Amino acid sequence: MAGTKRISVGEVAQHCSPSNCWVVINEHVWDLSEFAPKHPGGCDAILRYAGQEASQAYNEVHASDLISKALTANELVAQDTFSEKAWKFYSSGATDMLSVKANRSLYDRNWFRPRLLRNVRDVSTKCTVQGVECSLPVIVAPVALAKLANPIGETGIAKAAASRGIFHCVPITASGPGEDIISDVPFPATVFFFQLYVAKNRAVSESLLRRVWELGIRTLFVTIDAPVAGKREADEKVKAQEMIAMPMTGTRSREDGTGSGLTRTTGSFIDSSLCWDDLTWLKAQWPGKLVIKGIQSVEDAQIAAEAGVSGIVLSNHGGRNLDTSPPGLLTLIELQRHLPSILSHVEVYVDGGVRRGTDILKALCLGAKAVLVGRPFLYSLAYGENGPQHLIDIFQAELEAAMKLVGITDLSQARPAFVNTHDLDHLVVKDVRAPAAHVIPQSKI
Ligand code: HEM
Numbered sequence: 218m219a220g221t222k223r224i225s226v227g228e229v230a231q232h233c234s235p236s237n238c239w240v241v242i243n244e245h246v247w248d249l250s251e252f253a254p255k256h257p258g259g260c261d262a263i264l265r266y267a268g269q270e271a272s273q274a275y276n277e278v279h280a281s282d283l284i285s286k287a288l289t290a291n292e293l294v295a296q297d298t299f300s301e302k303a304w305k306f307y308s309s310g311a312t313d314m315l316s317v318k319a320n321r322s323l324y325d326r327n328w329f330r331p332r333l334l335r336n337v338r339d340v341s342t343k344c345t346v347q348g349v350e351c352s353l354p355v356i357v358a359p360v361a362l363a364k365l366a367n368p369i370g371e372t373g374i375a376k377a378a379a380s381r382g383i384f385h386c387v388p389i390t391a392s393g394p395g396e397d398i399i400s401d402v403p404f405p406a407t408v409f410f411f412q413l414y415v416a417k418n419r420a421v422s423e424s425l426l427r428r429v430w431e432l433g434i435r436t437l438f439v440t441i442d443a444p445v446a447g448k449r450e451a452d453e454k455v456k457a458q459e460m461i462a463m464p465m466t467g468t469r470s471r472e473d474g475t476g477s478g479l480t481r482t483t484g485s486f487i488d489s490s491l492c493w494d495d496l497t498w499l500k501a502q503w504p505g506k507l508v509i510k511g512i513q514s515v516e517d518a519q520i521a522a523e524a525g526v527s528g529i530v531l532s533n534h535g536g537r538n539l540d541t542s543p544p545g546l547l548t549l550i551e552l553q554r555h556l557p558s559i560l561s562h563v564e565v566y567v568d569g570g571v572r573r574g575t576d577i578l579k580a581l582c583l584g585a586k587a588v589l590v591g592r593p594f595l596y597s598l599a600y601g602e603n604g605p606q607h608l609i610d611i612f613q614a615e616l617e618a619a620m621k622l623v624g625i626t627d628l629s630q631a632r633p634a635f636v637n638t639h640d641l642d643h644l645v646v647k648d649v650r651a652p653a654a655h656v657i658p659q660s661k662i
């Protein structure tokens with residue numbers, strides 16, 4: 218555990234409503250606001266203890282470790298172990314958090330259409346991402362400053378991902394230099410991707426890309442959905458106890474008159490003038506594979522595909538930038554409706570709110586090649602070195618079970634016909650301006 222923070226009874230008592238529901242179970246504080254409506258034993262069984270001690274009610278019907286097993290990393294044990302600043306930085310989203318909530322809830326509105334009696338005794342979750350085999354279609358999303366959760370930070374996640382055979386996308390915003398993160402990991406650098414924000418000073422980005430290439434990393438994710446940092450109120454309101462640095466961006470946190478938002482104060486290096494024309498420059502700097510992260514419309518997906526990128530990530534940045542920007546899942550359904558052919562031309566990944574094996578399977582059935590998972594990996598660090606591994610194991614077990622229950626034994630069998638998206642179909646735009654057929658646009662869209 219990354220140190221335990223003590224929370225007073227009085228503080229717990231203030232979180233006593235359905236939307237803000239903390240309970241104490243066996244001496245740990247849990248924020249069950251999101252879980253209560255999904256509780257198999259009914260929402261009321263939990264809400265009646267909101268803001269209170271609930272150990273007796275819980276222990277009478279549940280094994281003591283059920284809650285940590287069921288909510289490990291998917292939920293909030295992190296909250297009583299992380300510093301308040303870390304917690305607010307990780308969990309916050311833009312303004313009213315509507316995109317954060319929608320990222321989760323849209324998965325819950327798709328229903329499977331299982332096909333049965335299909336001999337599902339042996340199942341494989343293996344697949345390829347950018348031509349390299351992995352054990353699970355889950356990529357660790359680039360998430361900043363993992364050392365705020367635990368001193369093992371990004372290295373802890375990297376080791377777990379590599380040992381379990383999944384990819385880790387190391388962010389430019391990591392708490393240590395890329396060299397430190399991957400040098401301790403006894404696996405080839407090809408299991409890593411690197412995520413770049415293009416800097417105002419292009420020479421700085423060029424030199425960083427050379428370093429990344431020398432490390433042996435061959436796939437670059439360029440994030441395009443953050444020309445400016447989102448307004449994350451929870452993060453802004455909490456002062457950092459100490460100065461926080463990002464070695465690869467060269468920026469540091471600071472208190473200013475507006476608040477102490479970590480992304481805002483450390484993100485000042487990002488070039489907000491970046492545009493599609495700059496892909497030519499980017500490709501000249503990076504001889505490897507290029508993936509664009511942050512696509513939110515079929516039009517931009519097509520522009521990226523025509524520009525010859527190797528992959529796109531449908532993402533609203535975990536709901537952290539533009540509130541009411543579309544969940545990646547909705548953009549995926551938009552692609553299915555308006556440009557399904559793109560799914561066989563570039564690898565399409567999806568992120569935002571993926572928390573269960575069933576979520577992964579739904580995304581794959583709808584055409585995604587893999588999903589990215591962000592916050593759960595940060596939260597899993599509350600359990601130390603074993604946390605990220607355990608999280609991957611849970612995803613593995615849940616995906617295998619979901620595949621068997623839906624009636625497939627290999628991910629290549631995942632098809633749209635296994636998912637009923639009817640409840641979301643009306644949310645997809647009806648008409649899109651037909652993107653140019655073959656031309657790479659030369660101007661900003
Ligand atoms: C505040 C107290 C409680 C907490 C925190 C809690 C938490 C949980 C958790 C974490 C799960 C597992 C969910 C999963 O696997 O996804 C669960 C399942 C369940 N809970 Fe509760 N629970 C509480 C009280 C109760 C009470 C009082 C009842 C019944 C009177 C109840 C009935 C059930 C049932 C039937 C299930 C599904 C079967 C099972 O896994 O045992 N729970 N609960």
Ligand SMILES: Cc1cc2nc3c(=O)[nH]c(=O)nc-3n(C[C@H](O)[C@H](O)[C@H](O)COP(=O)(O)O)c2cc1C
Pocket residue numbers: 306307308320358359360361388389390412440510532533534535536537568569570571589590591592593
């Ligand atoms: C604390 C935090 C920091 C993040 N930092 C970055 C980053 O530096 N670069 C980036 O491209 N995305 C960043 N993201 C977005 C993630 O890559 C990913 O899109 C998002 O977390 C997926 O949603 P999820 O957290 O619901 O899984 C960050 C997300 C979080 C939660």
